[in-house]
Amino acid sequence: MDPRPRVICLPNTMTNWPWPRAMNPHYEVVKAEVDASFREFKALSAESQEAYDKCDSARLAGLGYPNASREHLRVACELINVFLIVDEYTDVENAAVAEAMVGIVIDALHNPHKTRPEGECILGEIVRQFWARAIQTTSLPFQRHFLDSYTAYLRAVIVEALDRDKAHCRSIGDYIKLRRDTCAAKPAIAIYEMAMDLPDEVFYHPVIVELVECIAELMLIDNDMISYNREQATGDENHNLITTVMVELGLDRSGAMVWAARYHTEVEKRFTDGLAKVPSWGPSTDVLVKEYLDGMATWARANHSWSYETQRYLGTRGLEIQRTGLVPLLPRVNCKASSAGAKVNVADLSMMDATADRKHLEAPDQPNS
Template sequence: SPSPTRFYLPDTMASWPWKTRTNPHADEVGGGDASSGHLSLLSESFSRLIQLVHSFDHLLVVSLFVLVIILVDDCTDTENADVARQTADLVNDAFEHSDQPRPAGEGPIGEIVRRFWQYAIGIISPKVQVAFLKHFGEFLESIVTQAGQRDEDVRLNVDTYLKLRRDNVGVMPFFPFLRPTSGPDLPEEIWESAVIAEMTGHIVDMYIFDNDTIFYGREYALGDTGHNIVTLLMQEYGIDVGSVAWATARHAAAQKAFKDGLERLPSHGAQADAQVKEYLNGLGYWIRAYHVWSFKIERYFDGRGDEVKVSRLVQLKPQ
């Protein structure tokens, strides 16, 4: 049968209770250092939608980080494993030695990362810094792994793909920035607890299923659909691209698990419980922000996001 020329994109977030809200500091960030250039507009437009980032400075950190992770992700998308390792090492070095100038002739990414981190460490707490670096380090390692799999044309099954994707999708480094900045400084054991890991995992899974289905049209046009849940579903289960019901069902299951989890959080005392709930509420707004942002930018739908959001039909352009 002929290949499909379009597919239906379900509205996975229709019943998500965390609705779109604009961060009150968004206009200040939009007028700051992050507001020039195409990638900067991407970062500003995303940070504008994130709730519960509590100050202009914190929101600017998030906005600048969007710029950093897009640059790193785009830079490593087509690199082989050796070059991806070099890029990861360079980025790690820029974080570790952010107080030192980068070597002459290195290229811009090291200096961009260095400046981002020099600004960020003056704003975010030491515990948030440690948590961020842990998650970002895992992200860098996972993209090196992905590059190696690309080199060897490794065919992943759905479960193996999802395990790797939870690291290389680049979501976890955002979440420490959403920790409340007021109230007592909670022990790291709470933030790293199995319950918080489970709850953040549901948000990450929602992101993966949304990202891969939303991004599929662009990857199809680039001839680079190998690392995408839609392709793997077609290969493993024979699911036609016109129906991503499996991914949509998994997205719905993750939503339900997150909402159910809010009703059975363990107690660590009134003040700690309030901070944890505020953080998880921030995750709810974060995933909503991503979903809205995906349709606002040219990156995914060539400027036709509003049209796709209404019709739910994504055209598949010839490779």
């Protein structure tokens, strides 16, 4: 039997996306501030913190909000840390513990000035400090909309944990519906409202809601394609579009990647077609709506770019893989702690990908005919 590692073909889904990559000019300064502040929580073991730092969460904020002020970029950077640390903590727990953590996070959001109970999971204090800072400089409509969308995300995290407990792999349609929330796209998009008074009639308008869901789908497709290698290596691949497509349609990995890339193209068209259907709410509001729509489209590009530039999903090879589209399949390893009480063991892909033999990149999986 050929001992060489198998290689996945990773399509470039964003070739024709009109919104270019851009970086916030305050990125370096704000990154240093936020990274130092986050380490003070001691939410992770030293080893896991080192791996977490390689994710470069501030880079995602800098790419996602290239026009944000320094003050608002700090809020955005802290939000990305909240997304990632809640994800890391809940991913290693059963549904009951995940639900308890979600309860703590929701309570912290609604009581940002309340001292958190002694001995409580650190997520409460991380989220409390984030939200206490955010509400000082952001609009009331943003605050309402963010709380709605982030709470929906947190509820979806519990459902994901229930699926994980049962080793349940959803159908493609059911999975996409749940993943629109678990990818955290909607609260991330709400961040574009920080300096806006965007009326509820705009935020909840069916055309706007559909456009937001398109961006959420683009994000989940790209994230699941690029993160699949990490997730199959760490045994967490059931909550992934590629696995779902493989199971339901009987495709191999590369065939599932091709299917996902085609679906991505369909969603792109749905988004661009939807822009033509956006109604007018008057000149002053229309300016805000355009900024909001450009922001969410920029977020789709940012998510794709960061996924290659961070070490979270592809280790040190991200930019190389972005050029070649070839991903050496990582071996399965046990890189999770049994609970968040052990301060979470964040997978370090820069170590894991060292076990994949680079000289065999010429032997990719072939999609099923």
